[in-house]
Amino acid sequence: MAKVFVFLEGNNQDLKKGSLELLTAAKASGREVVAGLVGPGVKALAPKAAHYGAQTTFVCDAAELGHYNPETFTDAVTAMVKDSGADVVLASSSVLARDLFPRVAARLDSGVASDCTILKLDGGTVTVRKPLYSGKCTAEVEFVNSPVKIVLMRPNQLPVGQPDAAATAQTKDFPAPAASGKIKTKDLVKGSSSKTDLAEANIIVAGGRGMGSAENFKQLEDLANALGATVGASRAVADAGWVPHSMQVGQTGKTVAPSLYIAFGISGAIQHLAGMSGSKVIVAVNKDGDAPIFQKATYGLVGDLFELAPKLTEEFKKALHK
Numbered sequence: 499m500a501k502v503f504v505f506l507e508g509n510n511q512d513l514k515k516g517s518l519e520l521l522t523a524a525k526a527s528g529r530e531v532v533a534g535l536v537g538p539g540v541k542a543l544a545p546k547a548a549h550y551g552a553q554t555t556f557v558c559d560a561a562e563l564g565h566y567n568p569e570t571f572t573d574a575v576t577a578m579v580k581d582s583g584a585d586v587v588l589a590s591s592s593v594l595a596r597d598l599f600p601r602v603a604a605r606l607d608s609g610v611a612s613d614c615t616i617l618k619l620d621g622g623t624v625t626v627r628k629p630l631y632s633g634k635c636t637a638e639v640e641f642v643n644s645p646v647k648i649v650l651m652r653p654n655q656l657p658v659g660q661p662d663a664a665a666t667a668q669t670k671d672f673p674a675p676a677a678s679g680k681i682k683t684k685d686l687v688k689g690s691s692s693k694t695d696l697a698e699a700n701i702i703v704a705g706g707r708g709m710g711s712a713e714n715f716k717q718l719e720d721l722a723n724a725l726g727a728t729v730g731a732s733r734a735v736a737d738a739g740w741v742p743h744s745m746q747v748g749q750t751g752k753t754v755a756p757s758l759y760i761a762f763g764i765s766g767a768i769q770h771l772a773g774m775s776g777s778k779v780i781v782a783v784n785k786d787g788d789a790p791i792f793q794k795a796t797y798g799l800v801g802d803l804f805e806l807a808p809k810l811t812e813e814f815k816k817a818l819h820k
């Protein structure tokens with residue numbers, strides 16, 4: 499039976515939503531599903547991989563894999579893909595995967611398509627669609643003469659299936675590859691936010707230059723807390739130092755695709771739209787009725803955000819926390 503290898507990523511001792519989406523798609527394809535996990539403590543995630551469709555899970559679980567190292571991760575994942583015999587590899591288009599999989603593809607003499615939004619796995623053919631030129635157009639890409647087809651999907655594009663708590667999978671351990679020592683991550687400093695990462699968030703409340711100051715972002719934090727959302731920002735705001743660059747959405751920031759994106763005081767420059775136009779519902783709040791963001795918005799509120807943000811927060815609190 500044809501096989502698909504799914505590279506899984508975890509967060510806070512759980513599989514990321516993007517990984518569950520990929521397992522669901524792999525299972526629905528009717529192929530045999532082999533999952534791969536790399537990092538310290540990842541073996542604990544193997545049962546959940548089975549619940550979502552993995553029939554076999556390859557595990558490279560070692561303390562020295564705590565910090566991403568392109569050399570050791572490339573060795574580990576290449577060994578897993580070769581061992582699996584899969585001709586299709588799926589991974590989330592995360593920062594880690596976009597660094598890792600071109601290296602794996604080179605080892606396997608194969609093609610890789612990143613940042614994909616649509617995946618078709620029909621028999622032996624793999625076709626994907628991906629945005630180009632900051633989302634001005636999309637391209638359909640088919641793999642030709644590629645022994646292994648590597649697809650990196652944007653998170654939040656595919657449904658997550660119902661888990662089968664009774665499902666079990668075989669696991670196979672892989673040894674941690676030896677590091678060449680060419681590079682070494684010495685320290686990793688975590689950000690202060692306990693919120694869901696922007697790229698994975700289901701709801702995003704974002705602020706632009708119209709917020710006026712760093713302090714005013716408190717209003718968006720309040721709204722985000724009421725909604726269970728993550729706060730994002732335009733580049734103008736990150737460049738001004740009001741928020742860290744990790745919160746920037748757009749061409750040179752993060753690409754997001756939440757169910758709901760609420761933009762406050764963001765004009766809608768093409769570079770910002772490039773990062774968020776895949777959102778399912780876009781709400782724009784801007785005092786300028788001609789702001790370009792309204793052309794992309796599902797719903798628009800023309801008015802002063804300092805009046806509208808607190809009102810929205812109150813209404814959402816009433817509606818959601820009765």
Ligand SMILES: Cc1cc2nc3c(=O)[nH]c(=O)nc-3n(C[C@H](O)[C@H](O)[C@H](O)COP(=O)(O)OP(=O)(O)OC[C@H]3O[C@@H](n4cnc5c(N)ncnc54)[C@H](O)[C@@H]3O)c2cc1C
Nearest residue numbers: 706707708732733734748749750751763765769770785803
């Ligand atoms: C190579 C390159 C890459 C870039 N990458 C990115 C990127 O990744 N992400 C990104 O965001 N930008 C990016 N930019 C910058 C982009 O071109 C814009 O400059 C930026 O997005 C503007 O941010 P803004 O909408 O917050 O600010 P502005 O364009 O200044 O818009 C502020 C908006 O707030 C509204 N406003 C003001 N006060 C209020 C109020 N009280 N109530 C309601 N509305 C109000 C105004 O009407 C206005 O529409 C990039 C630019 C370049 C050249």
